[in-house]
Amino acid sequence: MAIDAEIGFTSDVIRDPTRFVGRAEALDDCLKGLNTPTGLIAVYGKRGVGKSSLLRQVQQMAVGDYRLLKKAGLSHKISNSTRTYLTVYYTCDSLIKNADDLFTRLCNDQNDEDGLLRLIPDDGKELVEFSRAKEISSGADLKVVKWGAKGVETSKYARAVENDIVQSFRNYVESIVQHQVKRRMKRDSLLILLDEFDVIEDKAGIGSMIKSLSSPSVKFAICGIGSDLSDLVEDHQSVERLLEEGAVNVGTMNEAEVFSIFRTAELLFENAILFCDDAIKEIFLNSGGYPYLAQLLGKECVNQATRLQASSIDKTIVSMVLGDVKSGKAFPTLERQYQTAIGDSPHRKTLLHLMAAQNYINPYDGAARVLLKDVRGDASDWGVEYIDQNLPRLLEKKYGPILVRSPEKQGVYEFVNPIFQLYVRLRDLQQSISISGVRPL
Ligand SMILES: Nc1ncnc2c1ncn2[C@@H]1O[C@H](COP(=O)(O)OP(=O)(O)OP(=O)(O)O)[C@@H](O)[C@H]1O
Ligand SMILES: [Mg+2]
Structure with missing residues (x-):
């Protein structure tokens, strides 16, 4: 039987105290x-x-x-x-x-x-x-x-x-x-x-x-x-x-709070669908502690389970959903932003992924920054040409903006939306990028 995923998960502001966790x-x-x-x-x-x-x-x-x-x-x-x-x-x-x-x-x-x-x-x-x-x-x-x-x-x-x-x-x-x-x-x-x-x-x-x-x-x-x-x-x-x-x-949610989102959803579904612990853990790790991503991934898992006629969501179903995110099928709104940002330039696409993979944490405010000098080093390894031509679009309001310059120093940037940065990391660039020293957001 099809289950309406919206019963348990939402991307809207939470007004009802019974849905609010942590x-x-x-x-x-x-x-x-x-x-x-x-x-x-x-x-x-x-x-x-x-x-x-x-x-x-x-x-x-x-x-x-x-x-x-x-x-x-x-x-x-x-x-x-x-x-x-x-x-x-x-x-x-x-x-x-x-x-x-x-x-x-x-x-x-x-x-x-x-x-x-x-x-x-x-x-x-x-x-x-x-x-x-x-x-x-x-x-x-x-x-x-x-x-x-x-x-x-x-x-x-x-x-x-x-x-x-x-x-x-x-x-x-x-x-x-x-x-x-x-x-x-x-x-x-x-x-x-x-x-x-x-x-x-x-x-x-x-x-x-x-x-x-x-x-x-x-x-x-x-x-x-x-x-x-x-x-x-x-x-x-x-x-x-x-x-x-x-x-x-x-701040972002801790693991226990993300678990509560899923346990609350189970109650709202009246236990017609259940989440295994390791499935929630996997979602938590990929959500960066952002309840928005946890809710979206939860929703997609329910849709996937309905297609498979499963009533329990395990790590396999989560992997299938993450596969859809990777290929751009799962989250249309984020995908539209992604496509708008990169336009038709494969170099800009790689540049965006390299920037999203960076994770320098500013010690003063704890916010993530992107240091262009580090990106430049990686970019040559990845065959990205013309960084200076490809970067401006990512700063333009018309195409996002995806990044803003940080006022503190030249060559330091910040993702306007940390959820979008996480999305780019989950999205596939044919080969996945792994850069040493990258920590989760
Ligand atoms: N305490 C919570 N329990 C469960 N889900 C939550 C909780 N807080 C937020 N969410 C979910 O996180 C998402 C973002 O929530 P919300 O719109 O309140 O964030 P925001 O910080 O106001 O966002 P914005 O910066 O875009 O205004 C929504 O999907 C919402 O359902
Ligand atoms: Mg708000």
Whole structure:
């Protein structure tokens, strides 16, 4: 019988606490952040490592859903004085250029379940309590089911925000705190979660703005790609004190956490499909600890098992899936990026593989770098000509970009997406490249 692989595995952000695994330390830090009356929570880490999923769990905990904390063995951290919130969740995009754009967007976001506008008290607007998780008993938030007698009346709000957007934002927040947070839901504070915060081009002043807006009844949580906080908040000195309890670095998963992804999937499949220990171990080793790759490989294994009518996934099935990855059949999105990057140049293809195989770890931030001088040495052995002609495409935005120059020194590069770097390593270059000293990411 065919099994829908999506039941157990997903490439989406994890909202449902029952699907979320591991991260006990990060959850503990987030809880501490939630319990500090005036702090800021800042979640940061590499691309695709699981930041947004963690931020969604912060939202769950904030509204009083503590199932995940119980699962992570942190029940003893919950008490009657654990602070509770109403929440706003917003995902930034590159069209937000600066602080003003950000607050304008926040004031105009009409999302029924996550937007700020939904919480502004207004005649005719109908709000209902709802649970973000399947279980009704878990913590409740508010969502709009009716925006007002004449439908969505954002023009009315837009007029209010014409001049001083930060002041309008303050006014909105004040009325939300008074009416919804305190009076209606009897919560301690409003929590504004901002995902993909790193894409805001000009972050000047945002840190100090957040500082001035934060209070015991308004808290911010920001999340984005970065190797440290300064990548997330430019004027981070201004928020340093707010961050004493709330800076949360999300790293790659350890073996036990990857095992939990598979044990959780088995439960979601109601044991209709099982994974052998050595199969999971093999997946872990190939995933570099990135839950995204673990989920994708899991999904492909289930599809492969269905084709073979097997109900147990062993190392042989994993090898078959890795064979499909090698030939480019398994992961179409990553494969498209791979083909776009190399274009029609076999030399660029080899160069890309040589670069992906490099793994110099910068001792200061622990991030992987590619040193061009090392690649040059290997390139001549591999018959790669014209490195300087083949490299630029890999840096061009139009074709990825696959790599960025590291600011620290000339000739040092970094893969923009570490998952793509892992994919290139798994992909076949006719002969597989083995370079001495290469360690897993
Ligand atoms: N705790 C977790 N348990 C199980 N799977 C997870 C967990 N965290 C993340 N994942 C999986 O990892 C993948 C990436 O997750 P997510 O989108 O949260 O990462 P991200 O760091 O926000 O990525 P990006 O940098 O692209 O925004 C998804 O497939 C998600 O299902
Ligand atoms: Mg994300």
